[in-house]
Amino acid sequence: MRALLVSLLFVACVFSAQMLDPLVREVHNGDIIQVGTMGPGQTLPITFHNEVYSGGIHGIGGNYDLAAVGPVPPGWSSSNSQLYGRPLQVTVTSSPSAREGTYQVPIMILDEGDGEKLGNITFVAEVEISNDVMDMSVEPPERRVGLGQPAVFEVLIRNKGAAGDLFIVSAEGVPKWSFRKTVYVPGGGSKKILYEVVGFEEEQYHATILVQSANAPIVREEARITITAVPDVLSDYKATMSGALLFPIFELPIYSLAGLLSNFW
Secondary structure, eight states: OHHHHHHHHHHSOSOEEEEEESOOEEEETTOEEEEEEEOTTOEEEEEEESEESSBSTTSBOEEOOEEEEOOOOTTOEEEOOOTTOSSEEEEEEOOTTOOSEEEEEEEEEEOGGGTTSOOOEEEEEEEEEOSOOEEEEEEOSEEEEETTOEEEEEEEEEEOSSSOEEEEEEEESSTTOOOOEEEEEOTTOEEEEEEEEEOOSSEEEEEEEEEEESSOTTOEEEEEEEEEEEOOHHHHHHHGGGOOTTSOGGGHHHHHHHHHHHTTO
């Protein structure tokens, strides 16, 4: 593998291209670039500007035509960019069973047939695989609501990796409740959502809110919550302030007013 990488680096020329994502930087032939961290099974897009503004057949630059991914580690997959893409984007998908560590993937940026005399660029993208690419938190940790009313929790998901991913939010520990929400969080970004849990029996539920990557099952976090479901009218009114999940649309103004008035008790 190392000998193949070395040979690929030597056949390319000395021009440069611009990487746009996940980093903004100039890419030269022979570079070894740490492009970011992702979880096992996640997909990392790597994007390049197709145009250059110097060199080439007339000395004023031109367009690269294709970006291609060289051999990837066992169990991994990849896709090349579209021919003449604007911009040029490749993807690298790690194996769901990939162990934590650093992996190398060669990437080539090609001038088809050297038609514009731009030369080809080959560099090595280093990808860090980690199971710790997501954090989550839940507020508040406890809710008191009426029977059949939604206990609404604020879930904050922080994606610490470079790969954007879909995350599934669910709950365990409340009978007859299997509601799920799916949310996309870009690499390095965060997203806050409201997640509802409903208890149908008079009980105190000690439950768990779970957040799990849709593509990397090992990337998973959870937070404990407590829901106290009681059959009193005042709690029913207060629950309406967290969302009228079970009420018909035409009754929303009435329940909103009831929820507002309940704050005085």
